[in-house]
Amino acid sequence: MASTEATLAIEAQYRARTPRSAALADEARSVFPGGVTRSVAFFPPYPVYIAEGCGSRVTDVDGHEYLDCLNNFGSMIHGHAHPAVVAAVRDQVGSGTDFGAPTELHLALARELTRRLPSLQRLRFTTSGTEAVLYAVRAARAFTGRSAILKFEGSYHGGYDSVSVSVDPGPSSPEPPAAHVASLGLPPEVAQHTLVARFNDLDDAAGILHAHRNELAAVIVEPVTVRGMIPAEADFLRGLCDLARKLEVLVILDEVVTLRLAFGGAQERFGLAPDLTTLGKIIGGGLPVGAFGGRADIMDAFAPGHARPVHHSGTFAGNSAVMAAGLATLEVLTRDDIARLNTLGDRFRERLGAALTANGTRAQVTGLGSLVGLHLTDGPVHDYRSATSDRETMRLLHLALLNRGIFARAGGGFFLSTAMGDGEIDAATTAVVDALNDVG
Numbered sequence: 411m412a413s414t415e416a417t418l419a420i421e422a423q424y425r426a427r428t429p430r431s432a433a434l435a436d437e438a439r440s441v442f443p444g445g446v447t448r449s450v451a452f453f454p455p456y457p458v459y460i461a462e463g464c465g466s467r468v469t470d471v472d473g474h475e476y477l478d479c480l481n482n483f484g485s486m487i488h489g490h491a492h493p494a495v496v497a498a499v500r501d502q503v504g505s506g507t508d509f510g511a512p513t514e515l516h517l518a519l520a521r522e523l524t525r526r527l528p529s530l531q532r533l534r535f536t537t538s539g540t541e542a543v544l545y546a547v548r549a550a551r552a553f554t555g556r557s558a559i560l561k562f563e564g565s566y567h568g569g570y571d572s573v574s575v576s577v578d579p580g581p582s583s584p585e586p587p588a589a590h591v592a593s594l595g596l597p598p599e600v601a602q603h604t605l606v607a608r609f610n611d612l613d614d615a616a617g618i619l620h621a622h623r624n625e626l627a628a629v630i631v632e633p634v635t636v637r638g639m640i641p642a643e644a645d646f647l648r649g650l651c652d653l654a655r656k657l658e659v660l661v662i663l664d665e666v667v668t669l670r671l672a673f674g675g676a677q678e679r680f681g682l683a684p685d686l687t688t689l690g691k692i693i694g695g696g697l698p699v700g701a702f703g704g705r706a707d708i709m710d711a712f713a714p715g716h717a718r719p720v721h722h723s724g725t726f727a728g729n730s731a732v733m734a735a736g737l738a739t740l741e742v743l744t745r746d747d748i749a750r751l752n753t754l755g756d757r758f759r760e761r762l763g764a765a766l767t768a769n770g771t772r773a774q775v776t777g778l779g780s781l782v783g784l785h786l787t788d789g790p791v792h793d794y795r796s797a798t799s800d801r802e803t804m805r806l807l808h809l810a811l812l813n814r815g816i817f818a819r820a821g822g823g824f825f826l827s828t829a830m831g832d833g834e835i836d837a838a839t840t841a842v843v844d845a846l847n848d849v850g
Contacts, residue, residue, distance in 0.1 A: 412802065412803055412850050413850050416848065416849055416850040417806060419848075420848055420849070421455060421806075421809065423813045424455070424812060424813055425455065427472060428456075428458055429472065430459065430470075430471040430472045431457070431459040431470060431471055432456055434471065435459070436456075445457075450483070453805065453808060453820045454805070458470050458812060458817075459471045462490075463478060463486075463490030463491060464489075464491050465489045465490060466478055466489045466490075466827055466829035467490075468490065476812070476815050476816060476817035477817065477834055477837055477838060477841075478490070478817045478827070479818040479819075479824040479825065479826070479838055480817050480818055480819055480823075480825060483636070483667075483691070483819070483825065484636075484670065484691050484692070484781070484825040485696060486827060487691075487692040487739065487743060487780075487827055488739060488742065488827060488828050489830070490696075492738075492739070492742070492829075494739075494741070495695045495735050495738045495739055498695070498734040498735055498738035499734055499735050499738075501734070502730050502731050502733075503731055506730065508725075508729045509730070510725075512728075513728075513730055515730050515734055515737065518737050519535075519693070519737045520535075522740050522741075523689070523701065523703075524703075526673055526675070526678075527674050527677065527678075527687060528674070528683075529682075529683050529684055529685075529687060529704055530687060530703040531704065531709065532704070532709035532710060533702065533703025533704075533709070534701065534702060534703065534709070534722055534727070535699070535700070535701050535724075535728040536699075536700035536701060536702065536727050537698045537699065537724055537729075538568070538699070539567075539666035539688060539689070539690030539691065539700045540567075540568030540569045540700070541568075541570075541700050541727075542568075542688040542689060542690055542701055542702040543567045543568045543570050543662075543664065543666075543702070544568075544570040545702050545722055546628075546630075546662045546686045546687075546688050546702040546704075547559060547573070547627070547628065547630070547662070548720060548722075549686060549704075549709065549711065550627040550628035550685075550686060550708070551627045552720045553627075553660065553707075553708045554627040554658075554659075554660060556624070556625055556626055556627040557603050557627065558604070558605060558626045558627060559572060559605070559628050559630060560604075560606075560615065560618055560622075560626055560628070560629040560630070560659075561573055561575065561576070561604060561606060561629070561630050561631075562606065562607055562608065562609040562615075562631060562632075562635075562793075562794075563576045563793070563794045563795070564609060564637055564638065564640075564793065564794025564795075564797070565631070565635055565636075565637070565664075566632075566635070567630060567666075567688075571596055571600050572603065572604055573630065574592040574600070575601055575604040575606060576588075576589060576604075577637070578592065578637065579592075586608070586614065587606045587607065587608055588606065589601035589602075589604050589605065589606050590606075605618050608795075609642070609792075609793040609794060610642060610643050610646045610792045610793050611646070611793065612646045612649045612650060612653075615629070615653075616653055619653055619654060619659060620657070623657040623658070626657075626659045628659060628660040628661065628662050628685075628686070629650065629654050629661055630662040630663075630664055631647070631650060631661070631662070631663060631664065632667070633647060633663065633664075633668045633671070633677075633679075633778075634667065634671070634676070634777065634778050634781050636666075636823075637821065638776065638783050638822075639776050639777040639778075639783025639823055639824075640776055640783065640791055640793065640794075640797065641777065642680075643792070647680050647682065648680065648681070648682065651682055651684065655685075660685040661682075661684045661686070662684065662686045662688065663676070663677055663682060663684035663686070663687050663688070665687050665688060666689060666690040666691055666700070667691060667781070668778075668781075669689055669691070669693065670691075670751070670779065671748075671779040672779075673744075673745045675687075679779075684704065685705050685708060686702065686703070686704035686705070686708060687702065687703060688702050689701040689702070692736075692743070693739070693740065694735060694739075695732070695734075695735025695736045695737075695738055695739035696739075697729070697732040697735045697736075698729075699732050743828070748779075750828070751827075751828055752780055754780065754830060754831070754835060755778070755779050755780040755781065755782055757832070757835055758782050758824070758835045758838065759777060759782055761839045762782070765839050765840075765842075766843065766846075769843050771786075771843070772787065772788050773785060773846075774789075776791050780825065780826040780827075781825060781826075782824040782826070783822055783823050784799075784822035784823075784824075784842065785798075786803060786804065799822065803849060804820070805820065806849050807822065807842075807845055807846060807849050808821075808822075810844075810845035810848040811841055811842065811845045813845075813848070814841040814845055814848075815841065816837075816841045816845070
């Protein structure tokens, strides 16, 4: 826990640097609940307002430049204003943005995704990762005729009701994990249809799968948890998929964040063939997007000619500007680019871990590929309960990093971009160590 003096000093420096952000945040409270349009954008005393971005940097409304290690929670894999993406969007906007009809761009982006992920025999576009998860769960329920799903404690799959369970139940949550509705406004019966297991604990998941095989439509899992950047162990992930398939429970692999880990996503990296996959973030090139897809026999239930078609709609699903941005993004995201980015992540974890050890800081650095997490704890971090950083300390670390020109996730998460190189990794490493010293 940081001292009162450190807390006051860090907050005072932040306020002194960001008077325009403070004024805008104050004004925003009159139109937005809490002053923000999405809960995750808020942090006390108020969020920094960003004016523009280019490459690996963003600039706030007070003129301060930051190395962007957030990249809109991983969606900006090439950083900001990549020339190819800007050109693609500009060209498409000049020809119209949406038509309420199919376009060749839909086909082009779909072909690129199915080329990268062979498990996507059929797919549909949505406007967000949350919607992608919603429809993947709906597809699983329609195909199996069952209602329950299994998810993992601490895993985040968007704002859809069925997965808004045990996302962040708190350090005093019961053991073993029990379904905990994540927000007011959700009906309590949501927890009756969503079972919860420990992440990276195959025995725990297996017990639930065996006991509830006749109720479960699917198990949904992240290859790396977006909260905490905790990688799934290979044996856990492969064993989970094998067991679910044996018990005829569908596997939904949430690749909204992890598609970036390999040309064919985490499923290529781990050698998986999920029944359904959810996508988002980088496939929209910085614009709102999502996609879900998988086995043809499951997805064909969405075909209008099906005996009892599963309904899927969305006015802006497959927006032409989004399709153009996504296609341009993936066209310049080659295997070599991904390999370089993953190597950069490895270097960041190695250098940061070594610097923290040399500084005498008790910490763990987690992640996989270009996803990096920092945890201020002694023991290894392998699931939600072992990620036990003091939250007030992490809050102050986030502010201290902003004071030092690093824009990262408030919980200690870093999403790297292809616009970065060794210089940016060294700068981020130095800033983290110095910011921790500020916190005390």
